[in-house]
Amino acid sequence: MAREALALSGVNAFYGDSHVLHDVSFTLHEGSLLALLGRNGAGKTTCIHCISGLIARRNGSVALFGQPIAELPPEAIARRGIGLVPQGRRVFPSLTVRENLTVAARGRGQWDLPAVYDAFPRLREREGQAAWSLSGGEQQMLAIGRALMINPRVLLLDEPSEGLAPQIVAEVARVLGRLRASGLSIVLVEQNTKLALGLADVVVTLNSGRVAYEGAAEAVRGDASFLAQHLGVY
Secondary structure, X not given: OOOEEEEEEEEEEEEOOEEEEEEEEEEEEOOOXXXXXXXXXXXXXXXXXXXXXXXXXXXXXXXXXXXXXXXXXXXHHHHHOEEEEOOOOOOOOOOEHHHHHHOOOXXXXXXXXXXXXXXXXXXXXXXXXXXXXXXXXXXXXXXXXXXXXXXXXXXXXXXXXXXXXXXXXXHHHHHHHHHHHOOOEEEEEOOOHHHXXXXXXXXXXXXXXXXXXXXXXXXXXXXXXXXXXXXXXX
C-alpha cells in the first residue's frame, strides 16, 4: 500500500473567534489525487492554508510523509516540499514569466524551466512578458508552473479552474492528469465537480468545517444524490 504523503488529524482552526475547521482529519496517499470539495464557505481554503502554514491551527496535527509540519512557518513548509497554487493565482505582476518561475526554483528534480515550458508551451512564448499582461488562463498556468519549480512532494491547488474559459479549463485538466500520472501527490480544491471527480482517486467533502465524507472517487462519480447532498449540485 502507498505510504501516507499528507495526514491531517483532529485539526481545528479559527478566524478570530470564529471556529472554521472542526476536528478535520483525512489522509492523502503518495501518488494520489485527493479532491477536497464542499459548498462555498465549507472551510476548503482554510484547510489548504492550514496545511501550507498560512493559518495557524489551534490544535491537531499535520504530517508530511510522517514528519510533523504544523509548527513550521510557511517558508519552511514550502522547503519541506509543499507546493501551493493559491486561489486567485497571485503571480508577481511586475516580473516576467521567466522571472516568476526562476524566483521559485528550488531543489533538484524533474521540474525545471524547460519542463515547465514543455507542460505549458504558451509560457515559453511569453517568457519575456510581465505577468500582469497575461490572460487569466496564462496567469493560472504560470501559478501552477511556479509551484512546480520548487519540485514539490505534495501539490495543493485552490480553485485552479476559477474564472477560466472552457478550453483553458480543459488544458489545466490535461496538465493535472499528467501530474497525477507522474506520481505527484495532489490535493485539489475545486468547484468544478466534473473536473475534480474526473481526476480524483479520493474525495473528501467538508460541510461547515467538518469532514462529511471521505472515500473513493469511483464510488461517488456520477452519483446525483451524493452531489446534491454534499455539494448542492443537481
